Amino acid sequence: MDEKSPMFVISVAAELAGMHPQTLRQYDRLGLVSPSRTPGKSRRYSMRDVVQLREIAALSGEGVSLEGIRRVLQLENRVAHLEERVRELEGALADEMLNRPGSRVFASSSEGEVISLKTGTRVRRQNQVVVWRPLDQRS
CATH class of the missing domain: 1.10.1660.10 (Multidrug-efflux Transporter Regulator; Chain: A; Domain 2)
Incomplete structure (x- = not known):
């Protein structure tokens, strides 16, 4: 039970x-x-x-109020349903990762585009320093 x-x-x-x-x-x-x-x-x-x-x-x-209580319960039930769905999807994802080792990994670029990566690689980040100086101030 x-x-x-x-x-x-x-x-x-x-x-x-x-x-x-x-x-x-x-x-x-x-x-x-x-x-x-x-x-x-x-x-x-x-x-x-x-x-x-x-x-x-x-x-x-x-x-x-009873109407407020009804709405609170409705939202709590929705949250519980969504949490259950998240657990199901996490389980499916874990199963998929175990069944397909070495599969591809995805990341997001700075513009929001999806980038496909091989397992174990990292995204190269831009780390240059850019110095800006207004044109009217000359040293």
């Missing part, structure tokens, strides 16, 4: 979140927390749902 496994009936989830079961029903209607449903249509809350309920209570206690 993981944090997303639906396992708590509404009375247990309400007790864990420190809320009344009717509050959980209201939040479900508003779409703030959407628990899973059994074939008989009973709500089943996961540990993640309980954590979200606690967060709703904390934000509400700080004076955030």
Whole structure:
């Protein structure tokens, strides 16, 4: 089981979140927390749902409106989804690098163009010093 496994009936989830079961029903209607449903249509809350309920209570206690709370939760869920996607892509990149040793590496030029490099080489940087002196001042 993981944090997303639906396992708590509404009375247990309400007790864990420190809320009344009717509050959980209201939040479900508003779409703030959407628990899973059994074939008989009973709500089943996961540990993640309980954590979200606690967060709703904390934000509400700080004076955030229900619409504001909905938006905060929506953004947090989006961030979590994007973090998961980043981990997937990092894993795919690591697998690709292991499967293709000696493949090419890419860098960016000072103008923003992509430069292809062989593994182990470095970009040559411009390190000359340029002295500028106005024409009207002669030494």
